[in-house]
Amino acid sequence: MTPLPGGSTREDLTSALRRWTGKPGLVVEDVTTAPVAHRYSAPTTRALTRVRVSARDTAGTVVVRLVAKELQRALEGLPPEIPPEARAYIDSQIPWRVEADVYTGPVRGCLPPGLHMPGLVHVSEGPGDRVTLWLEEICAVDRPWTADDVRRAATGLGRLAVRRRGEPRIEVPHGSFLANFVANRLGRRALPLLADDGTWAHPAMRSPEVTALRADLARLAGRVPALAAGLSAVPELPAHGDATPANLLRPAAEPGVFVLLDWGTSTPAPAGYDVVPLVFGDAEAGTVPPDAVPALLDVAVPAYAEGMAAEGLEVPVERLERAVVTAALLRYPCTSLPLDELEGPPGDGLVAHAREKAAFVRMVLDLEPRLAALSGR
Structure with missing residues (x-):
């Protein structure tokens, strides 16, 4: 099976999908991953990966599409040519865990009608100062805003x-x-x-x-x-x-x-x-x-x-x-x-x-x- 983002294991993903889908008998059969084409403007974003999971349960085949967002300390994502003292200062000014805290905190319960957040399937910690958010992929329309x-x-x-x-x-x-x-x-x-x-x-x-x-x-x-x-x-x-x-x-x-x-x-x-x-x-x-x-x-x-x-x-x-x-x-x-x-x-x-x-x-x-x-x- 394809290596999973953030060091997650097959067992981690299976348990998370069982909870999220409400299907306790779900068995993961195959996982494919592909990087999301994205210009990373924040040093706290380590990677974005599109994940397709093929699984089965008693009702048949289940396909789940996710996006894994890997977060890291800014220090890890800053260009190496920045002097060490400047790197340390910038790192001290960027609270890299905010997004993970929002997804796992009370915001979802405050959303008014018409505003949603992607479903949070799984959160994996580490290695080191890193967090991976496994989020529901959203199939969105691509048309100009009115x-x-x-x-x-x-x-x-x-x-x-x-x-x-x-x-x-x-x-x-x-x-x-x-x-x-x-x-x-x-x-x-x-x-x-x-x-x-x-x-x-x-x-x-x-x-x-x-x-x-x-x-x-x-x-x-x-x-x-x-x-x-x-x-x-x-x-x-x-x-x-x-x-x-x-x-x-x-x-x-x-x-x-x-x-x-x-x-x-x-x-x-x-x-x-x-x-x-x-x-x-x-x-x-x-x-x-x-x-x-x-x-x-x-x-x-x-x-x-x-x-x-x-x-x-x-x-x-x-x-x-x-x-x-x-x-x-x-x-x-x-x-x-x-x-x-x-x-x-x-x-x-x-x-x-x-x-x-x-x-x-x-x-x-x-x-x-x-x-x-x-x-x-």
């Missing part, structure tokens, strides 16, 4: 955030993913690079579209502390943290349902934070044009507010929108240009990539007047 998809997802995310208020707080460095991002990705990395003349001398940063951003990014950098402080105007709630459309699967067998994946940044956040990746995520990834975002923001913010209100927490839409735009200004403009790629050869591809990212950054920066108008209400 404004109605965004509305329904935002409503569900608003309901879920309020429903999770009673959970034990997930403790992470700096208190939340967003605060950690501001302290580390912005404060220790992006802002010093953007303040360096050498950064802007790179060929990829010298095209007019990119150069035109410099003064605005410098002004935004000076406002980061005030922007972060302004988020206290809304309640703090548990968030998914990375609710992009790519992490909200739409099962072919269950129209109208979303299945939430990738809970590794599920920490406390300002109310409305999940609207940020929901609305901006595809544009950041380059799969939709940046100019589609403002209209989707107009759909998602009221829907999220309605979801919160349905669970008993009222936050004025204007205040919620102010928090969402503020979080987007912290999250994207100063980190979306390809700063981490400037040490390599420039090449036409990097120059074009920087231009594409510049269009996204410009769109987010252009939301600042909207923030000013909301602040006056």
